[in-house]
Amino acid sequence: MDGSADQHLVAIEVTVNGESRQTTIRPNLLLVDFLRYELGLTGTKEGCSVGVCGACSVLVDGKITTSCLTLAAMTDGCEITTAEGLADQDQLLPIQQSFIDHGGFQCGICTSGQVIAAKALLDQNANPTEAEIKDWMMGNLCRCTGYYGIIRSIENAAGE
Amino acid sequence: MENFEFHAPRALAEVYALLDEHEYDARLIAGGTSLITFMKQQLVQPDHLIHLGKIDALRGVEIVDGEMVVKALTTYRELETHPLVLEHAPQIAEVFSHVATMRIRESATIGGGLSQGDSAQDGPGLWLLLNARVVLSSNNGEREVAMNEFIEDYFTTVIEPNEVLTEIRIPLPPTHAGFAYSKFLPRSEDDYAAVSVGALTTLGTDGKIASARLTLGSVAAIPVLVPAEMLVGQPTDTDLINAVAESLRELVDPLDDVRGSAAYKTDMAVVFARRTLQSSLQRAIR
Numbered sequence: 001m002d003g004s005a006d007q008h009l010v011a012i013e014v015t016v017n018g019e020s021r022q023t024t025i026r027p028n029l030l031l032v033d034f035l036r037y038e039l040g041l042t043g044t045k046e047g048c049s050v051g052v053c054g055a056c057s058v059l060v061d062g063k064i065t066t067s068c069l070t071l072a073a074m075t076d077g078c079e080i081t082t083a084e085g086l087a088d089q090d091q092l093l094p095i096q097q098s099f100i101d102h103g104g105f106q107c108g109i110c111t112s113g114q115v116i117a118a119k120a121l122l123d124q125n126a127n128p129t130e131a132e133i134k135d136w137m138m139g140n141l142c143r144c145t146g147y148y149g150i151i152r153s154i155e156n157a158a159g160e
Numbered sequence: 161m162e163n164f165e166f167h168a169p170r171a172l173a174e175v176y177a178l179l180d181e182h183e184y185d186a187r188l189i190a191g192g193t194s195l196i197t198f199m200k201q202q203l204v205q206p207d208h209l210i211h212l213g214k215i216d217a218l219r220g221v222e223i224v225d226g227e228m229v230v231k232a233l234t235t236y237r238e239l240e241t242h243p244l245v246l247e248h249a250p251q252i253a254e255v256f257s258h259v260a261t262m263r264i265r266e267s268a269t270i271g272g273g274l275s276q277g278d279s280a281q282d283g284p285g286l287w288l289l290l291n292a293r294v295v296l297s298s299n300n301g302e303r304e305v306a307m308n309e310f311i312e313d314y315f316t317t318v319i320e321p322n323e324v325l326t327e328i329r330i331p332l333p334p335t336h337a338g339f340a341y342s343k344f345l346p347r348s349e350d351d352y353a354a355v356s357v358g359a360l361t362t363l364g365t366d367g368k369i370a371s372a373r374l375t376l377g378s379v380a381a382i383p384v385l386v387p388a389e390m391l392v393g394q395p396t397d398t399d400l401i402n403a404v405a406e407s408l409r410e411l412v413d414p415l416d417d418v419r420g421s422a423a424y425k426t427d428m429a430v431v432f433a434r435r436t437l438q439s440s441l442q443r444a445i446r
């Protein structure tokens with residue numbers, strides 16, 4: 001690749017956790033890196049880097065999205081929500097409180113992605129069955145295998 | 161990942177112009193779920209990346225003259241939930257509700273998936289089963305390609321560098337047809353299938369088999385159509401189902417990989433083909 005390609009930049013305007021941002025980025029910047037390194041929102045983790053593990057899950061216009069397989073430039077004009085944007089100041093969402101109350105995490109590395117995925121589920125289906133929870137959450141791996149706690153957390157937050 | 165120039169046009173005409181100008185140096189991107197991985201691995205290094213996400217003309221599902229027209233940017237999640245799909249071709253929703261994970265289904269598009277030309281994906285085998293046609297458009301107009309001619313080899317389709325896959329046209333399966341689709345998933349439920357099989361059958365008023373179509377994915381460079389005409393006129397419990405299933409051994413050429421050896425996959429394809437044909441016949445209505 002010739003040196004001029006390094007000069008390519010693109011202007012984007014996104015709303016991240018309710019705050020509007022206008023910025024200029026390199027087009028090859030992944031959404032996960034934009035969030036972590038440009039905005040300092042390190043709650044979003046990068047795990048497998050190939051879309052399997054779900055650690056990097058964020059909401060883009062309300063939809064659960066793989067931020068390691070999305071270019072930040074593709075989200076121009078979109079509303080992005082990360083784990084940091086769920087709580088209203090210190091007021092946790094019921095789903096966040098439920099993860100604390102029902103042992104929804106162990107080491108914590110997958111937790112941001114789990115909570116984001118659970119939030120997307122409850123937004124679409126306020127009272128999911130256990131089967132629906134398992135089907136939806138299949139894309140968020142927990143290497144501590146804390147799945148029972150995660151399912152319990154979602155069941156207990158449902159309907160709140 | 162190398163850097164590139166990023167384009168986000170709002171009209172198809174702009175896409176065609178960019179493709180004409182940059183030809184092999186340009187790539188389209190839809191959901192990005194395949195392409196970003198390829199770019200990270202430097203298997204693909206475009207100088208120009210053309211994002212289709214802002215082109216509203218590439219969104220939507222319609223019924224036109226007894227066919228379902230699905231525009232390229234329709235996501236897998238939309239195929240799973242769209243009211244027109246659920247009403248007219250629930251078979252498609254059934255298949256796509258079991259592709260990858262919810263998170264991937266929310267982003268992956270029918271056009272991006274098919275353009276990948278990967279017979280291990282669920283779409284190609286299904287579109288072949290349903291006898292779909294792919295519409296490719298460029299500054300020179302549009303052409304229609306039958307699904308059995310669309311994928312030529314591993315990750316190779318007939319799409320020219322100046323063309324965009326704009327829609328897929330799917331003849332609606334008859335409402336009395338029996339449909340079944342099954343995947344052999346030795347690793348995890350969200351994995352690519354080691355073998356996938358689709359069957360579409362109809363029965364006559366006499367209860368005999370009136371038509372039968374059988375397709376396979378993941379077991380060759382391209383999706384495979386297994387001739388099943390010998391079943392026509394036979395009762396639903398005919399031994400010829402075994403014969404059709406066994407005949408696929410001559411048609412497949414699977415890869416040895418983490419999902420199993422070629423020999424194992426071939427054996428499993430036979431088993432899955434037999435069962436899938438049987439369950440489609442059970443679901444067919446006279």
Ligand SMILES: Cc1cc2nc3c(=O)[nH]c(=O)nc-3n(C[C@H](O)[C@H](O)[C@H](O)COP(=O)(O)OP(=O)(O)OC[C@H]3O[C@@H](n4cnc5c(N)ncnc54)[C@H](O)[C@@H]3O)c2cc1C
Pocket residue numbers: 050051052187188189190191192193194195196212232259260261264267268269270271272273274275276280281282283319323324325326350351352353
């Ligand atoms: C973890 C994971 C698991 C998966 N499991 C499965 C599975 O079990 N079964 C399955 O079927 N699939 C599976 N997939 C693959 C998924 O189907 C593809 O990633 C997806 O369909 C690609 O769609 P996209 O819109 O993201 O395409 P992109 O990644 O944006 O593009 C893919 C290719 O198509 C080209 N392209 C895109 N749109 C067009 C267009 N309109 N016209 C011409 N060319 C175009 C691009 O240039 C690129 O070459 C999985 C993916 C992941 C990440």
